[in-house]
Amino acid sequence: MLTGLHIVFLGGDARHLEIIRSFTDLDANVAVIGFEDLHEQLHEVHYSKLTKEVLRKADILILPVVGTDDHGRVESSFSAETLLLNKEYMSSLPKHAKVYTGIAKSYLKNLCAELGIDLIELFSRDDVAIFNSIPTAEGALMMAIQHTDITIHGSRCMVLGLGRIGLTLAGMLHRLGARVKAGVQKPEEFARAWEMGIEPFNTKDLYDEGVNVDIIFNTVPAHILSSRVLTRIPHHAIIIDLASKPGGTDFRFAEKRGIKA
Secondary structure (H helix, E strand, O other): OOOOOEEEEEOEOHHHHHHHHHHHHOOOEEEEEOOOOOOOOOOOEEEEOOOHHHHHOOOEEEOOOEOOOOOOEEOEOOOOOOEEOOHHHHOOOOOOOEEEEOEOOHHHHHHHHHHOOEEEEHHHOHHHHHHHHHHHHHHHHHHHHHOOOOOOOOOEEEEEOOOHHHHHHHHHHHHOOOEEEEEEOOHHHHHHHHHOOOEEEEHHHHHHHOOOOOEEEEOOOOOOEOHHHHOOOOOOOEEEEOOOOOOOEOHHHHHHHOOEO
């Protein structure tokens, strides 16, 4: 049981609703910030604005999967307000408080380090990241099906990056009968792709490899699908970018060239 524990949720999406229900079932004191537009009513939960007073009581602060952007803004699917987690607010947390997120950008890391606050990045854990890769890959497949008029079976798919999400996604595509090739950088990734029956290539050769492809899934958080590379991508191709914002695609040029991204 979590009786007496004060937990504050700042921003988030539908995934956080499940976590909130679990915490209230375990008798924790839960406050939520940035949930005022949520259509359903959460029971035994305190709705609050972002104030120093509510943070002073927090034993745990739970942020969205990407904690903040590079300027401290926190995303919420259930609020139109701008949530800015700055030093003034963070310094209100008790010294024993812990901050949980999926992935922390340098802004949040530096702020927590400066204030001596424990920061836990859940996606640094392999088990969490691997389990999370499953719904992410399924969502990517759903988008591919929705936005194409071909079957995944027999389609020419490219997966850029063979991290946790890339591996799961490439495996799913392969099992569905797609012709999959994977852009990798490390020798061990090349070997893993080959072992899985997937055609590996080095991402430095992406310009040449993108000529004959139907669907591209990017997981690389770098500007990999540049305008130069996109000049080689077929007009009918679709790009689904799964990397953290701003992604790895030149979306402006893709739109200009008529490629759906």
